[in-house]
Amino acid sequence: MLDATTRSGGTATAPPRAAATELVPAPLPAPVPAGFATRCSRALLSPWSRLSLLVVLLAAAASSVLLFEPQKLLANGWPPHVEGGAAVVLFAVAYGLVTVAFVPRPLLNLAAGALFGSEWGIGASLAGTVLGAGVAFALGRLLGQDALRPLLRGRWLKAADGQFSRHGFRSMLAVRLFPGVPFWAANYAASVSRMGYVPFLLATALGSIPNTAAYVVAGARASAPTSPAFLIALACIALPALAGVVVAWRKRHHLRLK
Numbered sequence: 001m002l003d004a005t006t007r008s009g010g011t012a013t014a015p016p017r018a019a020a021t022e023l024v025p026a027p028l029p030a031p032v033p034a035g036f037a038t039r040c041s042r043a044l045l046s047p048w049s050r051l052s053l054l055v056v057l058l059a060a061a062a063s064s065v066l067l068f069e070p071q072k073l074l075a076n077g078w079p080p081h082v083e084g085g086a087a088v089v090l091f092a093v094a095y096g097l098v099t100v101a102f103v104p105r106p107l108l109n110l111a112a113g114a115l116f117g118s119e120w121g122i123g124a125s126l127a128g129t130v131l132g133a134g135v136a137f138a139l140g141r142l143l144g145q146d147a148l149r150p151l152l153r154g155r156w157l158k159a160a161d162g163q164f165s166r167h168g169f170r171s172m173l174a175v176r177l178f179p180g181v182p183f184w185a186a187n188y189a190a191s192v193s194r195m196g197y198v199p200f201l202l203a204t205a206l207g208s209i210p211n212t213a214a215y216v217v218a219g220a221r222a223s224a225p226t227s228p229a230f231l232i233a234l235a236c237i238a239l240p241a242l243a244g245v246v247v248a249w250r251k252r253h254h255l256r257l258k
Helices: 036-044 047-068 070-075 084-100 105-151 155-166 168-177 183-192 197-207 209-220 228-256
Strands: none
Touching: 047 084, 047 105, 084 105, 084 183, 105 183, 105 197, 105 209, 155 168, 155 183, 168 183, 168 197, 168 209, 197 209, 209 228
């Protein structure tokens, strides 16, 4: 046996311990391929699938209007057993639904005046206008925005999108006050932009009052076409339309420079 002390007087060092074994991470499991149901759900929820669904819904609604002509029911064949407030509410709901299917609002406003008179007709028409605009905006925002926003590359499209996105309330208010843009087109254009839901509905409600009231009064006074109320209503219809044409003509250069 060797002495613990070396001949030089130093102390012998103990042999080093064996190095600790390094921990090797376990291999990650291979990704499991998505099942058929998962792939189908992703395809159905893709932006273009939702846009296709929106197109199908709108085409079905427009076809239903052409086949069943519900605007004639609103204007001429109102159910006689529906009276009072229930008739006004039912008319407003039907008004909103058929405007989503592209039925012209002026026809419905004239029918509201003829059926309910000026006061109740204006209330029913405005309620139906806001309802129809809200439904169209929700459909466009939910089903069409993700697919259509990348396609906004044209100069006019970019200008309209920027105007609606940055100045939503006042832009929509101007569109509603000065007729010229179709009701359905304004609804879906706003839904593709980044305009908020509340400013859109508020601007629609406020901006639709003058034009809607003019048409309803004209419908209520249609039996007396020479009455002052009817003539004033016609003037209120024609003057905003003329002003809208003038404003659009003056703004065309501004839009081209965008």
